[in-house]
Amino acid sequence: MGNIQVLDDHTINQIAAGEVIERPASVVKELVENSLDAKAKNIWIRVEEGGTELIVVRDDGLGMDRDDATLAFRKHSTSKIREFDDLQDVITSGFRGEALPSIASVSRLRITTSEKDSSVGTRITIEGNNNLKIEDYAAPQGTTIEVSDLFFNTPARSKYLKRISTELQHIVKIITIEAIRRPDVSFNLVHGERKLIEAPASDLKTRIGILLGREASKELIEMSGEIDELRIYGFLTRPSVSRKSMAGLYLHVNGRPIQARNISYSIKGAYGSLLHDGHFPIGALFIEIPSKDVDVNVHPAKTIVRIANEEKINKMLRQIIRDILAKQALISHVDLETTNTNSIFGTAIPASKTRNKAVALNSIDSFQQEFDVSLQEEQIETNMPSMRPLSLIENKYIVAMGLDGLYIIDFHAAHERVMYERLKDQKRFKRVGKQDLLKPISLELSKSESTAFEDMLGDITEMGFDAEKIGPSSFMIRSVPALLAGSEPERIREAIDDIVESGTMKTAEEKHTLMMYTVACHSALRAGDKLTMAQMEFVIREMESIPNPYACVHGRPTVMTITPAELDKKFKRSGF
Numbered sequence: 001m002g003n004i005q006v007l008d009d010h011t012i013n014q015i016a017a018g019e020v021i022e023r024p025a026s027v028v029k030e031l032v033e034n035s036l037d038a039k040a041k042n043i044w045i046r047v048e049e050g051g052t053e054l055i056v057v058r059d060d061g062l063g064m065d066r067d068d069a070t071l072a073f074r075k076h077s078t079s080k081i082r083e084f085d086d087l088q089d090v091i092t093s094g095f096r097g098e099a100l101p102s103i104a105s106v107s108r109l110r111i112t113t114s115e116k117d118s119s120v121g122t123r124i125t126i127e128g129n130n131n132l133k134i135e136d137y138a139a140p141q142g143t144t145i146e147v148s149d150l151f152f153n154t155p156a157r158s159k160y161l162k163r164i165s166t167e168l169q170h171i172v173k174i175i176t177i178e179a180i181r182r183p184d185v186s187f188n189l190v191h192g193e194r195k196l197i198e199a200p201a202s203d204l205k206t207r208i209g210i211l212l213g214r215e216a217s218k219e220l221i222e223m224s225g226e227i228d229e230l231r232i233y234g235f236l237t238r239p240s241v242s243r244k245s246m247a248g249l250y251l252h253v254n255g256r257p258i259q260a261r262n263i264s265y266s267i268k269g270a271y272g273s274l275l276h277d278g279h280f281p282i283g284a285l286f287i288e289i290p291s292k293d294v295d296v297n298v299h300p301a302k303t304i305v306r307i308a309n310e311e312k313i314n315k316m317l318r319q320i321i322r323d324i325l326a327k328q329a330l331i332s333h334v335d336l337e338t339t340n341t342n343s344i345f346g347t348a349i350p351a352s353k354t355r356n357k358a359v360a361l362n363s364i365d366s367f368q369q370e371f372d373v374s375l376q377e378e379q380i381e382t383n384m385p386s387m388r389p390l391s392l393i394e395n396k397y398i399v400a401m402g403l404d405g406l407y408i409i410d411f412h413a414a415h416e417r418v419m420y421e422r423l424k425d426q427k428r429f430k431r432v433g434k435q436d437l438l439k440p441i442s443l444e445l446s447k448s449e450s451t452a453f454e455d456m457l458g459d460i461t462e463m464g465f466d467a468e469k470i471g472p473s474s475f476m477i478r479s480v481p482a483l484l485a486g487s488e489p490e491r492i493r494e495a496i497d498d499i500v501e502s503g504t505m506k507t508a509e510e511k512h513t514l515m516m517y518t519v520a521c522h523s524a525l526r527a528g529d530k531l532t533m534a535q536m537e538f539v540i541r542e543m544e545s546i547p548n549p550y551a552c553v554h555g556r557p558t559v560m561t562i563t564p565a566e567l568d569k570k571f572k573r574s575g576f
Contacts, residue, residue, distance in 0.1 A: 021102050021103055021106060023051075023161060023162075023167060023170060024047065024050060024051025024052060024055060024150055024161075024167050024170070024171060025051065025167065025170035025171045025173070025174045027051065027055050027103055027107075027147055027150065028045060028047070028051065028055060028057065028171050028174050028175070029174045029178070030099035030100075030102075030103065031055070031057040031099070031103075031145050031147075032045065032057060032174070032175070032178050033099075033178070034099060034100075034143075035057060035059035035061055035143070036178070036182060036185065037061075038059060038061030038062045038063070038142075038143065039061050039062055040059035040060055040061035040142065040185065041060060041061075041184075041185055041186065041201065042059065042060045042185070042186045042188075043057065043058070043059045043185060043186065043187050043188070044056075044057070044058045044059070044188045044190075045057050045058075045171075045175060045187070045188065045189045045190070046189075046190045046191075047168070047171060047189075047190075047191050048191070048192060049164055050161075050163075050164035050165065050166070050167035050168045050171070050191075051150065051167055051168070051171055052150055052151075052161060052164070052167065053148065053149065053150075054146065054147070054148050055146070055147040055148075055150070056144065056145070056146050056147075057144070057145050058142065058143070058144040058145075059142045059143055059144075060140070060141060060142040061141075061142050061143060062115065062116070062141075062142075063113045063114045063115040063116065063118070063121070063141050063142050063143055064113045064115065064122070064143065065115055065118070065122070066122040066134065069111060069113050069122045069124055070122075070124065070132070070134060072100050072111075073100055073101055073104055073124070073126060073132065074101065103147055104126045106150065106151050106152075106153060106154050107147045107148065107149060107150045107151070107152065108126075108127045108147070108148045108149050108152065109125075109126050109127075109145065109146065109147050109148075110123065110124070110125045110126075110145070110146045111123070111124050111143065111144070111145045111146075112137055112139050112143070112144045112145075113139065113142070113143040113144070114137075114138075114139040114140060114141055114142065114143075115141065116141045118141075120136045120137070120138060121136070121137050121138060121139035122134065122135075122136065122137060123135050123136075123137035123139075165451075165452075165455035168191055168196075168451060169448060169451050169452045169455075171189070171191075172189065172196055172197065172447055172448040172451045173448045175187055175189045175196075175197050175447075176197070176211050176212075176250075176446065176447055176448050177250060177257045178257070179197065179199045179207060179211060180204075180207060180208065180211060180250045180257075180284045181250075181252060181255070181257050183201070183202050183203060183204045183206070183207035184201050184202075185201060186199065186200050186201045187199045195472075196447060196451060197211070197447050199211060204234065204235065204284065205217070205220060205222075205235055208220065208235055208283060208284055211446055211447050212248060212282055212283075212446045213444040213445055213446050213449075213473060214444045215241060215444040216237050216241055216248070216282045216283070216444075216446075218241075219237045219238040219240055219241040220235040220236070220237055220238075220283060221235065221236055221237070221238060221324065221325075221328055222234075222235055222324075223235060223236055223283075223285060223320070223321060223324055224324075225320040225323065225324060226320070227316040227319060227320060228316065229289060229290050229293075230287070230288070230289055230313055230316045230317065230320075231287075231288040231289075232285060232286065232287050232288070232317065232320055232321075233285075233286045233288075234283060234284045234285035234286050235283045235284060235285075236249075236267070236281040236282070236283035236285065236321070237281045237282045237283055238281075238328075239271060239274035239275050239281070241281075241282060242275050242276065242279040242280060242281055242282065243279060243280055243282055243497055244276075244278055244279055244280075244494055244497055244498060245280065245497070246261070246264045246280050248280070248281075248282035248283070248446065249264055249267065249280050249281065249282065249283065249285075250283070250284040250285070251263055251264065251284075251285055251287070252284070252285065252286045252287060253287050253288075253289065253294060253305055253307070254287075254288060254289065254291060254294055255286070256305065258305050260305070262310060262314060263287070263314060263317065264280060266314035266315075266317050266318050267280070267281065267285065267317070267318075267321060268280050268281075269318055270317070270318040270319075270321035270322050270325065271321075271325065272322075274325070276494075287313075287317070289307070289313060292308075293307060293308040293309065293313075294306070294307055294308075295307075384543055384544045384549050385402045385403065385404060385407075386402060386403070386544075387400040387401060387402035387407050387540060388400060388401055388402075388537070388540075389533060389536035389537055389540060392530070392531060392536070393408070395527065395528050395529060395530050395531075396410065396411070396412070396527040396528070397409060397410055397411065398411050398531070398536050398539065398540070400536075400540060404561060404563055405561060405562050405563040405564050405566070405567070406561070406562040406567075407559055407560070407561055407562075408559070408560040408561075408562070409539070409540070409543075409558060409559050409560075410552075410556070410557070410558055410559075411525055411527075411529075411531065411536070411539050412524055412525055412526055412527050412552075413551075413552035413554075413556050413557070413558045414539060414543050414549065414552070414558040414559070415524040415525045415539055415542070416520050416521050416524040416552045416553055417520075417543075417546065417548070417549060417551065417552050417553060417558060418524075418539075418542045418543060418545075418546055418549075419483055419519070419520035419521075419523050419524050420516060420517065420520035420553045421546040421547065421548075422483070422546075423481070423483060423516050423519060423520055424516065426482075433464065433481065433482030433483075434464035434465070434466065434479045434480065434481055434482055435479060435480055435481075435482050435484075435485035436466075436478065436479045437477065437478060437479060437480065440476050440477060440478045441476070441477040441489050441492055441493070442470075442474065442475075442476060442477075443467070443474065443475040443476070443477055443493065443496065444473065444474050445473050445474070445475070445500075446473065447473055449473075449497075449500050450472070450473035450475075452500045453467075453475065453496070453500050454469065456499070456500070459511065459512070459515065460496075460499060460515075463481055463499075463515050463516075463519060464479070464480060464481030464482065464483075464484075464519075465477060465479065465480055465481065465496075466478040466479035466480075477492065477496075480492055481519050481523070483519055483520070483523035484519065484522065484523045487522070487523060491522050491523075492522075494522055495518055495519060495521075495522035495523075498514075498518040498521075498522070499514075499515050499518050499519075517553045517554070520553055521553065525539070543558070543559075
């Protein structure tokens with residue numbers, strides 16, 4: 001007896017804070033959402049040291065009187081719902097009454113608030129959810145919350161925080177999400193003396209341009225339509241502007257920002273073959289469905305929702321987007337009479353899904369000389385069998401003949417491995433080559449991408465890029481790694497997108513490895529490239545010159561062997 005006991009309120013609050021407050025960005029999110037719920041039209045955010053030292057969120061919302069301000073620090077105290085049934089139709093950002101008590105339990109917090117036409121405001125100071133100091137304070141209408149020394153009383157949690165730049169990237173991402181969600185509200189984010197986001201109240205299209213970059217804003221298509229009880233509104237880019245991840249796709253269900261892989265893939269599926277493999281459009285989409293079909297009370301972060309009849313909703317969503325793309329003349333019916341029989345097996349491939357011209361292979365020609373030196377310095381032995389190319393299958397696979405039978409080579413995976421080994425040689429011998437661009441590439445990034453990219457300029461330069469900042473979120477790429485020389489600007493942009501994402505890796509070693517993988521992947525031949533016989537021969541010879549030619553950098557196999565015995569078995573031959 002006596003082993004089980006009721007925890008004290010302070011311990012309960014600290015445990016709960018672990019679910020709600022994971023990092024400085026979590027604090028910013030909760031405070032900004034409270035400002036929006038208070039009907040603020042202007043929100044100012046200032047952070048120091050990535051939010052670990054200081055977070056200040058100020059708004060011109062409704063404000064609070066003394067009683068409400070004091071009660072706000074009690075667990076599960078909220079003005080947004082009254083009973084359980086209210087959760088069904090909740091429209092506010094917050095509704096659990098957890099944010100302020102959770103933040104106060106792991107920080108030093110001060111709130112200053114005043115209602116409209118009030119002669120005096122209220123200031124409350126609290127440290128670790130203890131010792132509330134309440135006083136009158138003259139203040140304009142609205143609320144200002146200052147959070148300092150985050151996790152000062154939970155050192156075990158603070159040690160898991162990332163670099164200042166990483167924490168700052170998360171904050172920029174949160175403000176981007178909230179600002180896209182509410183273009184009618186002005187947002188300003190400052191880090192120290194550096195202004196990161198300045199987004200005055202505007203329409204949605206303008207807001208997307210401010211936050212996601214001019215490149216995206218020029219290619220936006222308005223998405224508006226409905227089927228049955230599903231309605232959508234927003235803007236998505238044309239296929240010419242896309243990203244290899246979902247990071248540029250901002251989704252909302254009934255006005256609430258959400259994370260939903262299934263919906264993202266449905267949108268991607270609506271574009272079909274218009275997008276590169278693995279790519280997603282950029283933009284913001286607002287989805288409206290009956291509130292009874294949405295459960296927002298799934299996770300404390302409130303970014304995950306559960307949708308009834310999700311498969312049906314996704315099907316209707318795809319149909320609406322397809323119809324809009326068709327009206328833009330981006331989707332057309334495949335003409336089955338104009339097909340391309342480029343498979344050795346005679347399988348007809350729709351012409352719309354093949355590239356009709358042979359790739360120039362600048363990525364091979366431009367770096368060949370660069371690596372010959374390093375290859376001479378170290379003899380490489382490989383058990384790669386000797387083979388000669390025969391043909392292509394669907395512009396993806398090289399069919400080759402060797403002593404042991406037929407070989408099927410995934411030429412993208414194989415060439416990717418070659419490029420990685422070459423880059424590794426260059427870095428080892430400190431001969432990382434770079435190539436000046438005849439025409440520099442202008443890079444317009446989103447606010448969050450710009451923050452990450454600027455922080456990584458040193459690492460990017462070491463990899464062979466020469467990037468110059470020319471505007472708040474604009475950079476000029478003047479040189480690229482030798483492996484990427486001759487690549488299309490689109491490929492270079494894709495490589496940079498992936499490199500920026502590597503900035504959140506835990507260690508420098510992990511980050512550099514991923515950067516090398518990225519450069520190798522984007523400089524390699526792609527599925528769909530129509531290779532000449534000489535180019536197929538070159539890929540095979542390059543495979544013979546590297547160690548570990550049988551797997552790409554992601555672990556996928558590069559070669560499959562079909563022996564005469566296996567062919568006999570397939571054709572049910574015996575006795576030979």
